[in-house]
Amino acid sequence: MKRMAARLLVGAVGALMLGGVGATRATPVLAHGEAAQPAFLKEGTVAFWDVKFSSNTINLGQDLTITGKIRYLAGWPNNIPDPSLLWISAVAQGPRVLVMERWLNDEFTPSSAVIAKGTNYTFKEVLRGRSPGQYHIHPMMASKGAGPIIGPGQYVTVVDTGAEFQNNMQLLSGETIDLETYGRGTVIIWHLLVVVVVVPFLLYWLVRPLVIRAKYVGQGKEAERRLVSKTDRMVAYASGAAMMVLLILGNLVTSNGYPVTIPQQVIRLAPPPLPPYPQLASLDPYTTAVTYGPTTQTVLATLKVTNTAKIPITLDRFATASYEFANQAAHSDAQNPFTVDDPSPIAPGQSRTLKVTMADAVWQTDQLIPITEVQLILRGVMLFKDATGAEEPVEINAPINVDYKVLLEHNSARLPQHTNAF
Numbered sequence: 001m002k003r004m005a006a007r008l009l010v011g012a013v014g015a016l017m018l019g020g021v022g023a024t025r026a027t028p029v030l031a032h033g034e035a036a037q038p039a040f041l042k043e044g045t046v047a048f049w050d051v052k053f054s055s056n057t058i059n060l061g062q063d064l065t066i067t068g069k070i071r072y073l074a075g076w077p078n079n080i081p082d083p084s085l086l087w088i089s090a091v092a093q094g095p096r097v098l099v100m101e102r103w104l105n106d107e108f109t110p111s112s113a114v115i116a117k118g119t120n121y122t123f124k125e126v127l128r129g130r131s132p133g134q135y136h137i138h139p140m141m142a143s144k145g146a147g148p149i150i151g152p153g154q155y156v157t158v159v160d161t162g163a164e165f166q167n168n169m170q171l172l173s174g175e176t177i178d179l180e181t182y183g184r185g186t187v188i189i190w191h192l193l194v195v196v197v198v199v200p201f202l203l204y205w206l207v208r209p210l211v212i213r214a215k216y217v218g219q220g221k222e223a224e225r226r227l228v229s230k231t232d233r234m235v236a237y238a239s240g241a242a243m244m245v246l247l248i249l250g251n252l253v254t255s256n257g258y259p260v261t262i263p264q265q266v267i268r269l270a271p272p273p274l275p276p277y278p279q280l281a282s283l284d285p286y287t288t289a290v291t292y293g294p295t296t297q298t299v300l301a302t303l304k305v306t307n308t309a310k311i312p313i314t315l316d317r318f319a320t321a322s323y324e325f326a327n328q329a330a331h332s333d334a335q336n337p338f339t340v341d342d343p344s345p346i347a348p349g350q351s352r353t354l355k356v357t358m359a360d361a362v363w364q365t366d367q368l369i370p371i372t373e374v375q376l377i378l379r380g381v382m383l384f385k386d387a388t389g390a391e392e393p394v395e396i397n398a399p400i401n402v403d404y405k406v407l408l409e410h411n412s413a414r415l416p417q418h419t420n421a422f
């Protein structure tokens with residue numbers, strides 16, 4: 001009896017450990033792990049700019065609107081399937097907000113949207129505060145084949161008003177339900193019933209000493225017969241039968257309880273195209289040169305720009321991953337500024353070689369330069385602006401020349417130094 005109790009204890013600990021492995025979460029990293037995503041994925045897929053949050057504080061149950069512009073880059077990485085479907089969503093630390101509305105190109109898009117690379121879109125999403133606290137929230141473009149691609153995030157505080165949060169919805173039958181609590185009792189009861197069948201089955205097998213069973217195999221055919229006993233078979237049949245009864249019962253109870261249902265709808269909406277952006281600038285891809293200095297964390301981009309508009313233009317911003325770098329000459333308060341060697345406007349028809357210097361720690365801290373990847377490329381959108389304020393996003397897709405000599409010296413400086421004092 002004592003031995004049996006010990007075995008059960010070992011089994012229970014084992015079950016807890018198995019459960020624990022599944023439940024273990026990665027050590028929290030800064031924000032949402034954007035830095036851990038490979039550069040080709042975050043820079044080469046979707047560029048975000050003009051992302052705006054309507055507020056940084058909302059009450060519980062109140063709405064927040066995120067708007068912005070995106071481009072599915074034509075230079076989409078060739079190791080990811082071409083984009084075809086988009087589901088607009090948001091990232092927060094768990095289900096802290098609800099997505100109430102999704103809009104693409106000013107079209108209400110409650111379903112997945114048909115999209116294509118090399119295309120610009122505008123988006124809007126309405127989020128509702130669901131649980132009080134402060135959360136880092138990003139717009140997210142869940143793209144079939146590429147996964148969730150997140151845009152610039154911001155901290156949002158959901159203020160506790162003391163009221164209980166409700167997510168009411170009227171059904172087609174006229175009945176109003178609260179999605180927060182609807183069917184909760186049913187879910188709990190069915191989970192418990194399954195646990196009643198599954199946990200004893202798991203414990204029954206977990207208490208078997210594994211090593212002794214492995215020894216039977218080593219001892220040959222005669223001993224092997226002891227691996228699965230008559231009782232083992234009975235337990236398996238009984239558990240299987242109990243599970244079958246539960247499934248049939250579940251089906252009957254549900255179809256009787258909810259006689260009128262419709263299947264979940266699969267609708268794919270192609271948004272109306274955006275009015276085209278004005279043609280302001282072209283970049284010569286063959287003379288574009290990008291170098292990166294690892295110790296100075298500086299990207300130097302040499303771009304041959306031609307003004308294809310009828311009025312003067314300037315390079316205003318550069319959008320890549322969830323960053324929007326801005327020309328210091330026009331944005332003195334920019335969070336991620338860059339400088340242009342000649343900030344004066346480019347005249348219509350004129351071609352000029354611009355030297356753009358982007359000195360920023362985020363190149364390294366957010367691993368934006370794909371030093372360890374097979375495509376050492378800078379990708380994103382250069383935003384050109386004319387005197388009227390009109391803008392054109394122009395894609396850049398240029399190989400990066402990393403100063404490896406400096407990188408090697410930088411790395412060796414961090415290695416333990418040899419001494420010759422033998």
Ligand SMILES: [Cu+2]
Nearest residue numbers: 031032136153
């Ligand atoms: Cu975040």
